[in-house]
Amino acid sequence: MDFLTIIQVLDSTIRLSTPLLLACLAGLFSERAGVFDIGLEGKMLAAAFFSAAVAALTGSVWLGLLAGIAASLALAGLHGLASITFRGNQLISGVAINFLAAGMTVLIAQDWFAQGGRTPSLMGGARFEPITLPFADALAGVPVLGPVYSELLSGHSVLVYVAFAAVPLTWWVLFRTRFGLRLRAVGENPAAVDTAGVSVVGLRYAAVAICGVLCGIAGAYLATALQAGFVKDMTAGRGFIALAALIFAKWRPWHAMYACLLFGFLQAVALRYQNIDIGGVVIPVQAMDALPYILTVVILAGFVGKAIPPRAGGEPYVKER
Amino acid sequence: MTAGGDTGRRDGAVPAIELRGISKAFGPVQANRDISIRVMPGTIHGIIGENGAGKSTLMSILYGFYRADKGEIFISGRKTDIPDSQAAIAAGIGMVFQHFKLVENFTVLENIVLGAEDGRLLKPSLAKARATLLDLAAEYGLNVDPDALIQDIGVGKQQRVEILKALYRQADILILDEPTGVLTPAEADQLFRILHRLREEGKTIILITHKLREIMDTTDTVSVMRRGEMTATVRTSETSPEQLAELMVGRKVLLRVEKAPAAPGKPVLEIENLRVIDEKGVERVKGIDLTVRAGEILGIAGVAGNGQSELLEVLGGMRAGTGTVRLNGAPLALSGAGSDGQARRARHIAHVPEDRQREGLIMEFHAWENVAFGYHRDPAYRRGLLMDNHALRRDTEAKIAKFDVRPADCWLSAKNFSGGNQQKIVVAREIERNPDLLLVGQPTRGVDIGAIEFIHKQIVALRDQGKAILLVSVELEEIFSLADRIAVMFDGHVMGERLPGETDETELGLLMAGVSGEAA
Numbered sequence A: 001m002d003f004l005t006i007i008q009v010l011d012s013t014i015r016l017s018t019p020l021l022l023a024c025l026a027g028l029f030s031e032r033a034g035v036f037d038i039g040l041e042g043k044m045l046a047a048a049f050f051s052a053a054v055a056a057l058t059g060s061v062w063l064g065l066l067a068g069i070a071a072s073l074a075l076a077g078l079h080g081l082a083s084i085t086f087r088g089n090q091l092i093s094g095v096a097i098n099f100l101a102a103g104m105t106v107l108i109a110q111d112w113f114a115q116g117g118r119t120p121s122l123m124g125g126a127r128f129e130p131i132t133l134p135f136a137d138a139l140a141g142v143p144v145l146g147p148v149y150s151e152l153l154s155g156h157s158v159l160v161y162v163a164f165a166a167v168p169l170t171w172w173v174l175f176r177t178r179f180g181l182r183l184r185a186v187g188e189n190p191a192a193v194d195t196a197g198v199s200v201v202g203l204r205y206a207a208v209a210i211c212g213v214l215c216g217i218a219g220a221y222l223a224t225a226l227q228a229g230f231v232k233d234m235t236a237g238r239g240f241i242a243l244a245a246l247i248f249a250k251w252r253p254w255h256a257m258y259a260c261l262l263f264g265f266l267q268a269v270a271l272r273y274q275n276i277d278i279g280g281v282v283i284p285v286q287a288m289d290a291l292p293y294i295l296t297v298v299i300l301a302g303f304v305g306k307a308i309p310p311r312a313g314g315e316p317y318v319k320e321r
Numbered sequence B: 001m002t003a004g005g006d007t008g009r010r011d012g013a014v015p016a017i018e019l020r021g022i023s024k025a026f027g028p029v030q031a032n033r034d035i036s037i038r039v040m041p042g043t044i045h046g047i048i049g050e051n052g053a054g055k056s057t058l059m060s061i062l063y064g065f066y067r068a069d070k071g072e073i074f075i076s077g078r079k080t081d082i083p084d085s086q087a088a089i090a091a092g093i094g095m096v097f098q099h100f101k102l103v104e105n106f107t108v109l110e111n112i113v114l115g116a117e118d119g120r121l122l123k124p125s126l127a128k129a130r131a132t133l134l135d136l137a138a139e140y141g142l143n144v145d146p147d148a149l150i151q152d153i154g155v156g157k158q159q160r161v162e163i164l165k166a167l168y169r170q171a172d173i174l175i176l177d178e179p180t181g182v183l184t185p186a187e188a189d190q191l192f193r194i195l196h197r198l199r200e201e202g203k204t205i206i207l208i209t210h211k212l213r214e215i216m217d218t219t220d221t222v223s224v225m226r227r228g229e230m231t232a233t234v235r236t237s238e239t240s241p242e243q244l245a246e247l248m249v250g251r252k253v254l255l256r257v258e259k260a261p262a263a264p265g266k267p268v269l270e271i272e273n274l275r276v277i278d279e280k281g282v283e284r285v286k287g288i289d290l291t292v293r294a295g296e297i298l299g300i301a302g303v304a305g306n307g308q309s310e311l312l313e314v315l316g317g318m319r320a321g322t323g324t325v326r327l328n329g330a331p332l333a334l335s336g337a338g339s340d341g342q343a344r345r346a347r348h349i350a351h352v353p354e355d356r357q358r359e360g361l362i363m364e365f366h367a368w369e370n371v372a373f374g375y376h377r378d379p380a381y382r383r384g385l386l387m388d389n390h391a392l393r394r395d396t397e398a399k400i401a402k403f404d405v406r407p408a409d410c411w412l413s414a415k416n417f418s419g420g421n422q423q424k425i426v427v428a429r430e431i432e433r434n435p436d437l438l439l440v441g442q443p444t445r446g447v448d449i450g451a452i453e454f455i456h457k458q459i460v461a462l463r464d465q466g467k468a469i470l471l472v473s474v475e476l477e478e479i480f481s482l483a484d485r486i487a488v489m490f491d492g493h494v495m496g497e498r499l500p501g502e503t504d505e506t507e508l509g510l511l512m513a514g515v516s517g518e519a520a
Helices: A003-032 A040-058 A061-085 A090-113 A145-153 A158-176 A178-188 A190-195 A200-226 A238-248 A253-272 A285-300 B055-062 B085-090 B108-113 B122-140 B155-168 B185-200 B212-218 B241-249 B308-315 B341-346 B356-360 B367-372 B389-402 B419-431 B449-464 B476-482 B505-512
Strands: A276-278 A281-283 B017-026 B029-039 B044-049 B070-075 B078-080 B093-096 B173-177 B204-209 B221-226 B229-235 B267-277 B283-293 B297-301 B322-327 B349-352 B437-441 B468-472 B485-490 B493-498
Touching: A003 A040, A003 A145, A003 A158, A003 A178, A003 A200, A003 A238, A003 A253, A040 A061, A040 A090, A040 A200, A040 A238, A061 A090, A061 A200, A158 A178, A158 A200, A158 A253, A158 B122, A178 A190, A178 A200, A178 B122, A190 A200, A200 A238, A238 A253, A238 A285, A253 A285, B017 B055, B029 B055, B029 B070, B029 B221, B029 B229, B044 B055, B044 B185, B044 B212, B044 B241, B055 B093, B055 B173, B055 B204, B085 B093, B093 B155, B108 B122, B108 B155, B122 B155, B122 B185, B155 B173, B155 B185, B185 B204, B185 B212, B204 B212, B212 B241, B221 B241, B241 B449, B267 B308, B267 B468, B283 B297, B283 B308, B283 B468, B283 B493, B297 B449, B297 B476, B297 B505, B308 B349, B308 B437, B308 B468, B341 B349, B349 B419, B356 B419, B367 B389, B367 B419, B389 B419, B419 B437, B419 B449, B437 B449, B449 B468, B449 B476, B468 B476, B476 B505, B485 B505, B493 B505
Parallel strands: B044 B204, B044 B221, B093 B173, B173 B204, B297 B468, B297 B485, B349 B437, B437 B468
Antiparallel strands: A276 A281, B017 B029, B017 B070, B070 B078, B221 B229, B267 B283, B267 B322, B485 B493
């Protein structure tokens, strides 16, 4: 394996990690506030479809992005309504959203475009184009650092940079601001927030909305940057891998990034090498695909430290004396 | 005795809090009916009443959790509307709940600042809070480490954090709901010293409790509630525990159980060199020897966490131990097969566990389902391969009637009964089995006076039938009123045994603190 191959695999790692990272941070905001969200997958899928559809119809990827965020926000609102206002079961609501998105996207796609549940291929301004970082071309010739900068770091779409910038931002919001303190508190003990005179419902809706926006960007990235258009079930379990990464990271932003990079790397390797031959033992590609989930089970089983979810997670808040 | 009368110190002519005609109903239940009180500034006012008398509802109205259906609230003479907790805080009301409202994995400082931050960024808020905290700590003797995590400090300290939270929000009126329920006697004493200090500084304190001694020791005035109504407001110095108890319950109550001297028979439970190591590898019971005879109550006194719980759990089959334990002369398995709760019941050991909500009941289940626990294999509850739920419900109804569980509804979930009635269900389930040995832990924790009297009577009645009873309680009063013999545990050891007539609280207190007497 030469240096350029490594760079290419890592480059693909970054691109494949991006939707995971955005969805993972989305889940982080929601779950830190005590609202479990297994509907990340559905929100991403809806965002992927609506961003691709609107981008295809208007020719503007930015309008597509907005449409994707709006669609994801609408589903997040639904989740909020079910689990915060009506105090329903958060898991059931999430499952329902996943099914809703899976069915609805294909149905509308067929109705609008009549291409077997896909959108037309996106071209030109309807897609996010790679951005070339300054001096990328000039530095390309420098040994080692040149390819790292010009191939690995440069040449991604703007959403990739947004995703990675969101990591320190999330950390800062959670641990350095009033909003973050309250958000974390409401996921641990909503009664403490309530008796302190702060609205539990308001905080949780805010968290769910942030989750919706981030899932929207993740979905739009899938359909308008990573690929050129929407196809049926294109999220392919990324929402669940993001959840796995969230548990793996124990609900911490920086660790979420590491986990997503790891899982993205596994996907990149699986994509490039169908079957890996290690000294005569062939590892099938399915094993690579399953690895994120296996790692999560290992984490949950307590082999690598203990993953303690936010204490009030999954429970609707009912005021008690 | 004037209901809603002008009591307390008269130098501050305007009451700090005045309630006029507060009423609140939940469906058909009238939780508060036309309640009026006046609390003068700089006093400690007690509100006493049984569980379900409406004390907590009243305070929740004051703190903006519920809105009263009728009535007015005046704070320092000004009519005040309290729609939510924020309004209560703004009106200078601070509340220390029975179950603390703290974020466990936050620091003390973060908990204090939460909801009362000064700006969008945390750093300046935390810095300011740190300074204020030091001032408050010095002023009122409320020392806590601002950087400690809540989960790492004891309940006494956690309660201080709650008080500090209120003071940080500049509360002038402090409401404490059952503040000593989770505290050791020493911690409770400390709390009352702090409350007196707060009173001296001009704060007004409302103390909600069902413990008569606390009312008598600390308050200036006291209001008694019964079934949603304020039955009396009196000066503490002009009343007596007996009078208050009668006002609370509506009839004369025995504060001490009347019991004949014990007539101990042959040994039922013999414990030799019992050791228990917990899941963290810490030795909690360090080789103890005890004997409980037929027809006697052995009371185990001690501050919580000195091995009593583990002792009960091993005997009840919830935990493994080593050593020799004999029941009626035959050995009892302490680990492995035959050491579970089912095996214990087969040997006629009944167990009223310390924490009824976690170990005694399933809160979401109906009363009749709870009555089956541990005895679900009873042939009387069986019909072929299935359970005979009708028989079980008939049995539950009989137990409910005998133990005066209220409401007498076997279809009600355990969580919908008051603490006292929950405990009655557990005690009924265990005592009605007529066991040879009854293990009972904290039988009256969080239970109101009427129910305490009833439960104590049942325990004594079982003893009088010649059964052996092992009682663990952190309430010395309870130990003194029930036990025929008292063993004190400290740090996993039995520090000594005493007869109730030949010892006093001071001596037991010393033993509980690990100071052994002459030849303990």
